[in-house]
Amino acid sequence: MRKLKFLCLTLFFLCTALLGQWTRLPLDLPGPALPGESIVRAAAQKVDPSQYVGSADCADCHINEHSHFTVTAHRKTLDASSNPDLRGCEACHGPARSHVEFQKKVQQLFKDGKDDEATAMTNDEAAVKASTLINLKELSATRSSAMCLKCHEGEQGRIEERFNFRRSEHMRHGVSCLDCHSSHSPKRTEYLLRDTEPNLCYTCHADQKPAFSKPFHHKVPEGAMKCSDCHNQHGSFAPKNLRQWGPNDQACVKCHTDKAGPFVFEHAPVKAEGCQSCHTPHGSTNPKMLKRNDIRLLCIECHSNTPGIPEEQGGIAPGTPSFHNLADIRFRNCTTCHVAIHGSNFNRTFYR
Numbered sequence: 001m002r003k004l005k006f007l008c009l010t011l012f013f014l015c016t017a018l019l020g021q022w023t024r025l026p027l028d029l030p031g032p033a034l035p036g037e038s039i040v041r042a043a044a045q046k047v048d049p050s051q052y053v054g055s056a057d058c059a060d061c062h063i064n065e066h067s068h069f070t071v072t073a074h075r076k077t078l079d080a081s082s083n084p085d086l087r088g089c090e091a092c093h094g095p096a097r098s099h100v101e102f103q104k105k106v107q108q109l110f111k112d113g114k115d116d117e118a119t120a121m122t123n124d125e126a127a128v129k130a131s132t133l134i135n136l137k138e139l140s141a142t143r144s145s146a147m148c149l150k151c152h153e154g155e156q157g158r159i160e161e162r163f164n165f166r167r168s169e170h171m172r173h174g175v176s177c178l179d180c181h182s183s184h185s186p187k188r189t190e191y192l193l194r195d196t197e198p199n200l201c202y203t204c205h206a207d208q209k210p211a212f213s214k215p216f217h218h219k220v221p222e223g224a225m226k227c228s229d230c231h232n233q234h235g236s237f238a239p240k241n242l243r244q245w246g247p248n249d250q251a252c253v254k255c256h257t258d259k260a261g262p263f264v265f266e267h268a269p270v271k272a273e274g275c276q277s278c279h280t281p282h283g284s285t286n287p288k289m290l291k292r293n294d295i296r297l298l299c300i301e302c303h304s305n306t307p308g309i310p311e312e313q314g315g316i317a318p319g320t321p322s323f324h325n326l327a328d329i330r331f332r333n334c335t336t337c338h339v340a341i342h343g344s345n346f347n348r349t350f351y352r
């Protein structure tokens with residue numbers, strides 16, 4: 001019995017360790033290595049500090065990148081106390097000793113008028129290849145994103161914001177950090193974005209634009225809120241990359257806190273199916289962004305006297321009681337009586 005327990009425990013830990021390994025950085029990826037990438041692979045396993053030269057020399061030849069870099073948030077990576085592979089330019093481009101030595105030599109030869117020797121060096125494919133740094137533009141989406149995630153999956157910025165990037169709709173469709181962020185030439189410097197929201201999102205999601213010009217819409221085009229208020233573009237556990245503000249898995253209750261509950265009497269679909277069961281979140285031609293133009297029709301969709309409301313809509317909704325005379329105008333606007341439609345602490349039928 002004891003042995004069995006031990007075996008089970010060992011197996012459990014082995015499996016979790018393997019799973020953990022599997023979901024961690026896929027730096028060591030299958031497939032042919034791209035230029036400079038062998039360095040990343042090696043770096044992932046072992047960092048050889050002697051191959052790192054620091055960022056000071058880079059400015060001599062890459063003045064644009066260098067001066068721009070020093071005004072972005074990434075200047076903080078220049079901190080001399082961090083590991084060489086996480087410091088400055090080399091954090092993203094890999095160890096640069098051979099690159100700097102090679103390029104300086106070439107430069108010197110040109111300076112000395114030894115153009116032939118210099119050209120011979122630059123024509124030596126093997127030597128050039130050995131001195132080539134990682135160019136993130138040339139890496140696959142997974143690989144370049146892994147480069148960024150080695151810092152951004154953990155402590156930097158909002159904790160947990162990017163923990164799900166690998167399983168996000170974006171990563172799974174080959175959208176990388178660099179599709180939205182630009183390290184050196186952003187249109188604006190805030191968050192190094194390629195464009196501001198929502199235009200950044202519309203470059204690929206133009207089909208979502210019309211909803212936001214409907215009469216009742218969330219004020220995204222007006223700039224009062226952003227797509228990323230509801231969605232986590234970096235990935236989430238919820239479907240449609242929706243943000244999770246709390247235990248209820250809803251993007252909406254961060255702002256609409258009064259709808260969050262918990263209520264003594266919950267209206268089942270609010271919790272079970274979410275706000276989307278009654279509202280069209282982007283925009284709608286119906287007031288309050290409701291799915292139906294007539295509240296009555298919305299309610300009757302579930303509260304009809306025909307049984308068989310699907311499980312995912314919160315189970316069986318009771319039919320509308322027969323004393324509700326739907327021919328009578330008084331009964332048509334359901335929420336004049338059932339006012340606390342999102343849930344109530346006082347009344348089972350949401351009277352208040």
Ligand code: HEC
Nearest residue numbers: 054055057058060061089093096100103104107132133135
């Ligand atoms: C003496 C000049 C010189 C210095 C110093 C230098 N570079 Fe370069 N670098 C070049 C040249 C020239 C190229 C273009 C090579 C080519 O196109 O084949 C280049 C290309 C690059 C590229 C594109 C990828 C590649 O290797 O072709 C990156 C990234 C880069 N350098 C980063 C750096 C960083 C980071 C540093 C500092 C650690 C640095 N460079 C220092 C001259 C230099």
Ligand code: HEC
Nearest residue numbers: 055058062065066069074088089092136137182183184185
């Ligand atoms: C946060 C990661 C990161 C850091 C740090 C970084 N770079 Fe880059 N670098 C990139 C990316 C990504 C690109 C590809 C172009 C882009 O998206 O802006 C690039 C492109 C370049 C290029 C142009 C390569 C080409 O072919 O166009 C040069 C040169 C370069 N970087 C030099 C530097 C220097 C010099 C530093 C330090 C002062 C530096 N980089 C720091 C990520 C980084």
Ligand code: HEC
Nearest residue numbers: 073076077086087091147148151156157177181190191192
């Ligand atoms: C060596 C670690 C490291 C790497 C690699 C790295 N970053 Fe960063 N990044 C940082 C640090 C540190 C900050 C500053 C965080 C802060 O201000 O608290 C930062 C900030 C940012 C910001 C916020 C900028 C702002 O204005 O607030 C963005 C966006 C970002 N990084 C994107 C990227 C992308 C994209 C990559 C890959 C090309 C990348 N980072 C690679 C360390 C890194």
Ligand code: HEC
Nearest residue numbers: 145148149152157158161165170175176177180191228233
């Ligand atoms: C689909 C576009 C998109 C992709 C892909 C993307 N980002 Fe972002 N990122 C954004 C937007 C938009 C913001 C600004 C959010 C805001 O304004 O609150 C942002 C903000 C950030 C910030 C600063 C704010 C914070 O959360 O700390 C960092 C750091 C960052 N992204 C890193 C990354 C990294 C690393 C990757 C790749 C693993 C990545 N992003 C992929 C769109 C994207």
Ligand code: HEC
Nearest residue numbers: 169170173175179200201203204227228231233239240241
């Ligand atoms: C470079 C193109 C690109 C950019 C920029 C981009 N996306 Fe995406 N997005 C995609 C692709 C591709 C998919 C997956 C296929 C699909 O569902 O359309 C996707 C999926 C999504 C999904 C999930 C849709 C679903 O059906 O599950 C959401 C939500 C989303 N993106 C929001 C955003 C937001 C918010 C922004 C801006 C911060 C943004 N995207 C920027 C390309 C992009």
Ligand code: HEC
Nearest residue numbers: 198201202205208218220226227229230231240276281282
């Ligand atoms: C008020 C919150 C909110 C805002 C703001 C918002 N979304 Fe959404 N979005 C949602 C919800 C909720 C869904 C899921 C709808 C559903 O499941 O029926 C969704 C769905 C999506 C989808 C998937 C569409 C589909 O047909 O499956 C995409 C893509 C998307 N949103 C992109 C965007 C973009 C781009 C912006 C900014 C221009 C944006 N969203 C702003 C809440 C929001």
Ligand code: HEC
Nearest residue numbers: 217218219225229230251252254255275276279281288289
């Ligand atoms: C960033 C804050 C924010 C988030 C997140 C948010 N909303 Fe809103 N919402 C607002 C604001 C502000 C208004 C009212 C202002 C306006 O647009 O007229 C509003 C209005 C509404 C209205 C219409 C109210 C009326 O009186 O017409 C509904 C319904 C609604 N939101 C539902 C949702 C749903 C569903 C979600 C999640 C998918 C959500 N909201 C997420 C801020 C937010």
Ligand code: HEC
Nearest residue numbers: 252253256259269270274275277278279288295335341342
């Ligand atoms: C069972 C259907 C249903 C669900 C689910 C639902 N709502 Fe509503 N909601 C309504 C109806 C009906 C109205 C209009 C009430 C009225 O006009 O008196 C409304 C109105 C609103 C309003 C505007 C009026 C107000 O009370 O502030 C907001 C904001 C809102 N809902 C947000 C949400 C949020 C956030 C969620 C998810 C947590 C949600 N709703 C889920 C049916 C629903």
Ligand code: HEC
Nearest residue numbers: 268269277298299302313314315316317318334338348349
């Ligand atoms: C998506 C389906 C759905 C929609 C739409 C919906 N409901 Fe419900 N409703 C339910 C479910 C499921 C219950 C929970 C029944 C239970 O707890 O046994 C419920 C419960 C109720 C109750 C309490 C019944 C009781 O005896 O506990 C009332 C009252 C009610 N709904 C009124 C409305 C009104 C008014 C509307 C329209 C604004 C509406 N509902 C829209 C699914 C829905």
Ligand code: HEC
Nearest residue numbers: 296299300303318319320321324330331332333334337349
């Ligand atoms: C004039 C006020 C009034 C209006 C308008 C009204 N109801 Fe009711 N509703 C009631 C009363 C009263 C009850 C019974 C409360 C109780 O049993 O404590 C009730 C109960 C319910 C129940 C719960 C039935 C059960 O078996 O528990 C549902 C579902 C319901 N109404 C749906 C609707 C729908 C759908 C509409 C709109 C078509 C609507 N109501 C309009 C007053 C109203």
